[in-house]
Amino acid sequence: MSESSSPIRLDLSSLREAPQDVLHLLPCEVDHNGSAPVDRYFTPAIRQGSQEKSVSFRGRSLKGQEVIVPQGYVGLVLKEDQRPCTEEEERTVRLKSTFGTLTVWNLERAPSADDGLLLALSWPGIAEAIHAPVSRKEQ
Amino acid sequence: MRRPRRAAPRARGSRTMLGSGRRRPADSHPDQWVLVAPEPVTDLPMKPDGGPLFTRLRNPSTGEAALYLFNSSAQQLFEVKAFHEEYRSWFIGQTVQHDGRLLFATPVDPLFLVLFYLIKAEKEKGKFQPLDQVVVDSEFSSCTMLLQCARVMDSLHHVIEEKEIGNKKFYKYSQEKTLMWLKKKVNQTVKVLKSSNVCVGGRVQSATFISGKQITDIKEDDYVRYAHGLISEYIPEHLSAELSKYLQLPELTSPEADPPLKKRKFSDAPVEAEEDYTKFNSSDLKNKKTTSKMSAAQKALAKVDKTGMKTMSAFFSAKTKARK
Amino acid sequence: MELAEFERDNAGSCRLGSPVPELCRAGPCCLGIDEAGRGPVLGPMVYGVCYCPLAKQEELGALKMADSKTLTEAEREQLFGTLDGARDFVGWALHILSPNLISTSMQQRAKYNLNALSHDTAIGLIQHVLDAGVQVAEVFVDTVGPAEKYQEKLKRHFPELEVTVRPKADSLFPIVSAASICAKVARDRAVKNWTFPEDLGDVRMEYGSGYPNDPKTKEWLAQCLDPVFGYPQFVRFSWSTAQTILESKAVPVRWDDSEDDPAQKGTRSVLSFFARKESSKRQPHRFFHERKLETVTGL
Numbered sequence: 097m098s099e100s101s102s103p104i105r106l107d108l109s110s111l112r113e114a115p116q117d118v119l120h121l122l123p124c125e126v127d128h129n130g131s132a133p134v135d136r137y138f139t140p141a142i143r144q145g146s147q148e149k150s151v152s153f154r155g156r157s158l159k160g161q162e163v164i165v166p167q168g169y170v171g172l173v174l175k176e177d178q179r180p181c182t183e184e185e186e187r188t189v190r191l192k193s194t195f196g197t198l199t200v201w202n203l204e205r206a207p208s209a210d211d212g213l214l215l216a217l218s219w220p221g222i223a224e225a226i227h228a229p230v231s232r233k234e235q
Numbered sequence: 236m237r238r239p240r241r242a243a244p245r246a247r248g249s250r251t252m253l254g255s256g257r258r259r260p261a262d263s264h265p266d267q268w269v270l271v272a273p274e275p276v277t278d279l280p281m282k283p284d285g286g287p288l289f290t291r292l293r294n295p296s297t298g299e300a301a302l303y304l305f306n307s308s309a310q311q312l313f314e315v316k317a318f319h320e321e322y323r324s325w326f327i328g329q330t331v332q333h334d335g336r337l338l339f340a341t342p343v344d345p346l347f348l349v350l351f352y353l354i355k356a357e358k359e360k361g362k363f364q365p366l367d368q369v370v371v372d373s374e375f376s377s378c379t380m381l382l383q384c385a386r387v388m389d390s391l392h393h394v395i396e397e398k399e400i401g402n403k404k405f406y407k408y409s410q411e412k413t414l415m416w417l418k419k420k421v422n423q424t425v426k427v428l429k430s431s432n433v434c435v436g437g438r439v440q441s442a443t444f445i446s447g448k449q450i451t452d453i454k455e456d457d458y459v460r461y462a463h464g465l466i467s468e469y470i471p472e473h474l475s476a477e478l479s480k481y482l483q484l485p486e487l488t489s490p491e492a493d494p495p496l497k498k499r500k501f502s503d504a505p506v507e508a509e510e511d512y513t514k515f516n517s518s519d520l521k522n523k524k525t526t527s528k529m530s531a532a533q534k535a536l537a538k539v540d541k542t543g544m545k546t547m548s549a550f551f552s553a554k555t556k557a558r559k
Numbered sequence: 560m561e562l563a564e565f566e567r568d569n570a571g572s573c574r575l576g577s578p579v580p581e582l583c584r585a586g587p588c589c590l591g592i593d594e595a596g597r598g599p600v601l602g603p604m605v606y607g608v609c610y611c612p613l614a615k616q617e618e619l620g621a622l623k624m625a626d627s628k629t630l631t632e633a634e635r636e637q638l639f640g641t642l643d644g645a646r647d648f649v650g651w652a653l654h655i656l657s658p659n660l661i662s663t664s665m666q667q668r669a670k671y672n673l674n675a676l677s678h679d680t681a682i683g684l685i686q687h688v689l690d691a692g693v694q695v696a697e698v699f700v701d702t703v704g705p706a707e708k709y710q711e712k713l714k715r716h717f718p719e720l721e722v723t724v725r726p727k728a729d730s731l732f733p734i735v736s737a738a739s740i741c742a743k744v745a746r747d748r749a750v751k752n753w754t755f756p757e758d759l760g761d762v763r764m765e766y767g768s769g770y771p772n773d774p775k776t777k778e779w780l781a782q783c784l785d786p787v788f789g790y791p792q793f794v795r796f797s798w799s800t801a802q803t804i805l806e807s808k809a810v811p812v813r814w815d816d817s818e819d820d821p822a823q824k825g826t827r828s829v830l831s832f833f834a835r836k837e838s839s840k841r842q843p844h845r846f847f848h849e850r851k852l853e854t855v856t857g858l
Binding site: 103104105106107108109111117118120121122123124125126127128129130131132133134135138165166168169171172173174175176177179191198212213218219220222223224226227228229230231 | 264265266267268269270271272273274276277279280283285286287288289290304307314316318320321322323324325326327328329330331332333334335337339341342343344377386389390393416419420423424426427428431433465466469
Binding site for chain 1: 568570659662663666667668756757758759760785786787788789791792794795796797801805810811812813814815816846849850851852858
C-alpha cells in the first residue's frame with residue numbers, strides 16, 4: 097500500500113487555546129508551503145463592494161465571497177509536526193487552529209451558487225440525511 | 236521601454252534561488268490539512284491520549300481503501316471527502332498552503348461498511364456466522380471497530396437474519412431485508428434532495444435558477460433515480476443493480492450512470508409518491524426468486540474461489556457477469 | 560489639483576478636472592491630449608486633456624507651455640499654476656489609471672493591451688469633456704504608437720471633430736503641451752504621495768523615477784520583493800521588468816489560464832495520488848463530480 101495504513105490520532109488537547117484563523121481559498125496554485133505576510137500585503141488591499149469582495153494577487157484581479165461553514169460544523173486546520181519514518185509508527189495530527197468562515201476567490205468573476213465550493217457546502221446536509229438511521233415507521 | 240509586453244514564461248529549469256531545487260515542496264507528504272467536520276468530532280476524549288481517529292477502511296461501494304474518521308468514543312463514523320478543484324491554494328492565517336483541498340468529514344451509516352462484509356461472507360460461506368468472524372479484514376484491521384458502534388448493533392436487524400444458539404448469536408445476510416432497508420434510505424434521500432433544491436434532472440439548469448423557481452418537469456422518478464445513485468455510492472455494484480430493479484427504475488444502458496449531460500431522461504410512467512410503492516410488490520416476488528437462484532450460483536462460485544487467489548473485487552465482477 | 564478622490568482608492572481609476580470655463584461652452588474649442596507615466600514600472604498612468612477656445616489660442620501661446628518632458632518638476636508645477644491662473648479660458652480633465660488597474664487589465668483572462676487601454680481612456684476623456692458642454696471642434700493627440708490607426712479610431716468615434724494624431728504633438732501644439740503638464744503634474748504628485756495599502760515594513764521608500772532603467776527603481780524592486788505576493792499594488796506586475804524578477808525570485812504561481820507549463824503534468828499526477836484511482840471502474844455519482852468532491856484515501 098502506498099500510504100501509511102496505521103490510524104492517525106487527532107490530538108485535540110490544544111482545542112481550547114487553538115486560535116481562530118482567517119482563511120482565503122485562492123484561484124491559483126501557489127507553489128509554496130510556509131509563511132506569507134497575508135496581513136501586510138493581502139488583507140489591507142481587500143475592497144468590500146456592494147456584491148462582492150475584490151483584491152488583486154500578483155497583478156491579477158480576484159473577486160471573492162465569504163462563506164460560513166455549514167451549521168453544526170466546525171472548520172479545523174490540522175497539522176502533523178513530524179511524520180514518523182516508518183509506516184508502523186502511529187501518526188498524530190494536532191489541531192492548529194479553527195475557523196468559522198472562509199473567503200473563496202475566483203479569477204475576475206465573482207463566485208456564484210453554481211461554483212464547486214458553494215455546491216460542495218451542501219454536501220454535509222445531504223450526507224446527514226442519507227446516513228441517518230431509518231425510522232421504523234417509514235414504509 | 237515605452238511599450239512593455241508580457242514576458243514569455245521561462246523554462247522552469249532556468250529558475251534560480253527559490254525556483255531551483257525545490258519543485259513541489261511538500262506535496263508528496265502534505266503536513267497540513269483544512270477540514271470541515273461535525274461539531275461532535277471536537278468533543279474532548281475521556282482519556283488524555285485519546286481523540287478522534289482517522290483510519291482507512293474499505294469503501295463499501297468499490298472495496299477499495301478510503302479514509303474514515305471515528306470520533307473520540309468510537310461511536311460515530313464519518314467519511315472524509317475532499318473538495319478538490321484545480322488551481323487552488325490556501326492562505327491560512329499568515330501562511331500559504333499549496334494543497335488547496337477542503338476536506339469534509341460527514342456522517343456515514345456504519346451499517347453500509349458492515350454490510351460489505353456480510354455480503355462477502357454470504358458469497359464465500361453462505362451460512363450463519365458470528366459477527367466477529369464476518370467483520371475481519373487483514374488489510375483493514377480497524378474494521379473491527381465498526382462492531383463497537385452501538386448504532387451498528389441496533390440497526391443490524393435491517394440487513395440480516397439472526398439465529399441464537401446457546402447464548403451466542405449467528406448472522407446471515409438477507410438481501411430481501413437489505414433491499415427494504417435501502418428503499419427507506421432512498422426515500423429519506425429523496426426528501427432531502429427535494430428540500431435542498433439539488434438539481435436532479437440534468438445539468439442544464441443552474442443552481443441559481445433552480446433555487447429561484449422549482450423546475451416543474453422534474454418527475455418523482457428523477458429524484459428516486461438520483462437518490463438511488465447516491466445510495467449506490469455506499470453499496471456494491473450488484474446490490475445497486477438489485478436495488479434499481481426493486482425500485483422499478485426504468486433500465487438505463489449503463490447500470491449506475493445517470494442521464495447523460497443535457498439529455499434528460501424522464502420515465503414515461505412517473506411514480507407519484509412514496510405511498511405508491513405498494514405496487515412494486517409483484518415484482519418483489521420475482522426479485523426474490525432471482526435472489527435465491529443466484530445465491531445457489533454464488534455458493535458454487537464461492538467454492539471455486541476458496542481454492543483460488545481471486546481478490547474481492549474480481550469476485551464481485553465475476554458475480555455481476557453471472558447475474559446478467 | 561485635488562487628488563484626494565484617487566487617493567481614497569488607489570487600486571482603481573479616477574477622473575477629475577477643473578471647472579469648465581464659460582467661454583469654452585460658448586465657442587469652438589481646441590483640445591489637446593497627452594499621457595504621463597506610460598513607461599514606468601511603478602505608479603499610475605495619467606491621461607490629461609486641456610482645452611481652450613480657438614479664439615484664445617494666442618493667449619494660450621503667451622502662457623509659454625512646453626513639452627513637460629523638457630521641464631523640471633518645479634517648472635511643471637509653476638506652469639500648472641499659470642494654467643490654473645488662466646481658468647477663465649483654459650480647462651483641463653484627467654483620468655488616472657492606477658498601477659493595479661493596469662496590471663489586472665493587461666493580465667486579464669481576455670487580455671486588454673496597453674494601447675487599447677490608452678485609446679479607450681482618451682476616448683472616454685473626450686466624451687467626458689463633450690458631455691460637460693465644451694464646444695470641442697479640433698482635437699490634437701500625442702501618441703507613441705502608429706498615429707494613422709489611432710487617428711482613424713478617434714475619427715470613427717467622433718466624426719464631427721477634426722482629429723490630429725501626431726507623434727511629439729506635445730512639443731508641437733501648445734494645447735497638447737498644456738495637457739502634458741497637467742498629466743505629468745498629477746502623475747508626479749500621485750507617485751510622491753503614494754499611500755501604500757500594504758505594510759511594507761522596513762523597506763525604504765526611495766523608488767526613484769519608476770523607470771525600469773533607474774538604478775533607484777531597480778534597487779527598490781529588488782528590496783521590496785516578497786516571495787509569495789511579489790510586489791505591492793504600486794508596481795505594474797504586467798511589465799516585463801517585474802515579471803522577470805518574479806519568475807526568477809518569487810514562488811511560482813499557476814492559474815487556470817497559465818500558458819503551457821511543463822511542471823503542470825507533474826503536479827496533477829501528485830495530486831491525483833489522493834484521488835480515486837483511475838482504474839476503478841465505478842465512477843462517482845455526478846452529485847460528487849459537480850461538487851468537485853473526491854474520495855480521500857489517506858492524510
